[in-house]
Amino acid sequence: MLRYALIAEPDPQRAAGLLSLMTEEGLEGVVAKDGADAQDVVRQRGAPLLLVTDLALPRLDGFALLTWLREQEDSAATQVVVVTAFDELRVRAWQLKEALGIHALLSRRASAEVMRDTLRRVLAGQLAPQPPPAEGAAEQERQRLASIAAMHLVDNGPPEAELQQLVKEVAQAFGVPVALLTLVLGERQWFKAHVGLPPTLAKDRGTPRDWAFCHHVVQGREPLVVPDARRHPYFRDNPLVRDGIVGSYAGAPLLTSTGEVLGSLCVIDTRPLVLGAEDLAALRELANRVAEDLEQRARMKPATGKAPAEPALTEASALGLLRDAVQALDVAALVVAPGRKPHACNTAMTDLLGLPPEPFPAMTFDAFCQHVAGLTADPASTLRQLDLASESSRGLRLTLVLERPQPHRLRWVARPFAIPGGMAQMLTLTDIGHTRPAREERERQHRVDALTGLVSRRAGEERVLREIGRCRRDGMPFSVLLADLVGLGRINATRGFDAGDATLRDGARITEALGVPGGFAVRWEGGAFLLALPGVDAARAEALRQKLRDTPGAPDVVSATVTVEGEEDPQGTLARAQAALIRAKTEHRPLRLA
Secondary structure (H helix, E strand, O other): OOOEEEEEOOOHHHHHHHHHHHHHOOOEEEEEOOHHHHHHHHHHHOOOOEEEEEOOOOOOOHHHHHHHHOOOOOOOOOEEEEEEOOHHHHHHHHHOHHHHOOOEEEEOOOOHHHHHHHHHHHHOOOOOOOOOOOOOHHHHHHHHHHHHHHOOOOOOOOOOHHHHHHHHHHHHHHOOOEEEEEEEOOOEEEEEEEEOOOHHHHHHOEEEHHHOHHHHHHHHOOOEEEOOHHHOOOHHHOHHHHOOOOOEEEEEEEEOOOOOEEEEEEEEEOOOOOOOHHHHHHHHHHHHHHHHHHHHHHHHOOOOOOOOOOOOOOHHHHHHHHHHHHHOOOOEEEEEEOOOEEEEEOHHHHHHHOOOOOOOOOOOHHHHHHHHHOOEOOHHHHHHHHHHHHHOOOOOEEEEEEOOOOOEEEEEEEEEEEEOOEEEEEEEEEEOOOHHHHHHHHHHHHHEOOOOOOEOHHHHHHHHHHHHHHHHHHOOOEEEEEEEEOOHHHHHHHHOHHHHHHHHHHHHHHHHHOOOOOOEEEEEEOOEEEEEEEOOOHHHHHHHHHHHHHOOOOOOEEEEEEEOOOOOOHHHHHHHHHHHHHHHHHHOOOEEOO
């Protein structure tokens, strides 16, 4: 293996600092400004002795880069140091450390001394210690929310015309359908300005904070880019990703002059997003200007009248109210007071975890986490995940599998909230062991056509968009074949719907049999089927269309093929295919559109 170190880092200043550290250790440093550039370096030079990579890389994220690297034959000895500003990504990387061959995890805010010590330990074959928990996160969150309130940024009126024009221009500049100016509030992200959103989200002007990509920008205080959310090991389970609303994301923090992050200026696409390091830097600069403008607007606003004073709430009285509320819940719940002090839990929690009645305040929060970890098959790994989760100012959602006192599959959710005296948390443990199969069955039914067994229209369209993006990145052609059964209505009318259904199933079976590796067939609409053909050019697609027409015993069909052209929008490709099929049906003869 060549003795060089590969640095995958989009920020030139940080890359220069890492390059200097490599030189100190006697290594030749090579900088790649994004994941795709890092791949090119490895293809040219072979796997490096050491890889230092951020997880939020443009074009190809750090997770995808590591997955690809470990598939290379000469990468077994490559030492990997992962750097990230984002708590949730750090937890996911820790969970995948064995599969991805990660030797150390560092915060992006780690000092040069910590980075130097970590590199030396990793190069010496030692396990580098994990970074200590961030301090003051709860207080920072309280101050951040106070700044948003003091600036009077949230209102009930329509979005300001000037800000609407701004996000429209941002979307046009980055070539994406959606751009947002978001404020991340306590339990919600709110869209101060937006363009390109689905009607429901545009009406609501926000989402739960747990869904918000912008929450991670606020927590990490750094730009976040997710080139392909559907393949990302953390974000692929996000409801906005599952519903096809977010296929990729890039956001930069709205950082005030006093250091609080209000929210994010972000761009979103339904397909994989190809933004380079320069684009990310431009987005960050735009976000800085917007934050300055919001501060200036806030200073110019006249002071509003104060609301009538409410009775003062003390920390003790707030915790007392919460204690009473928790006892009434059926779900297992624990209230954690400021300073990570367990305050009260309900009977559902003690029964689930085998705890004695009223275990607090005798048990510390660390002891509680150790008790929970001890009920799993891998206490050490589980405890580390819980430690990482508790470092976040927002907490995390985790899935835990308990073996004792009874087998359970649980969702751990910690929701912080402010009370007099600091930030408290409501921790809930929900049994999801019996709900997952039902949910998976509903999702399967949603994605599979019941009559033909092919991919459904909605799921198929999502897959087509993803595959077009993948083929474009890999420099491969992509074609689509649309076929429509002739006379299906007549068959239903003269021979009955059972005969029509049988014809549909035959057409689906024959169409699917023409597929290529990585391709798939979709029940498009009525009697129409779509065959996705990754890696297939126009000439080969036409040959497959002819083969469909000439297949013995195949139903009579009208068909058309199209091939993606250049940087054409994937939706445009599907529209061309639909138009070609309509023309073919009008002319009642097969048609090919190159």
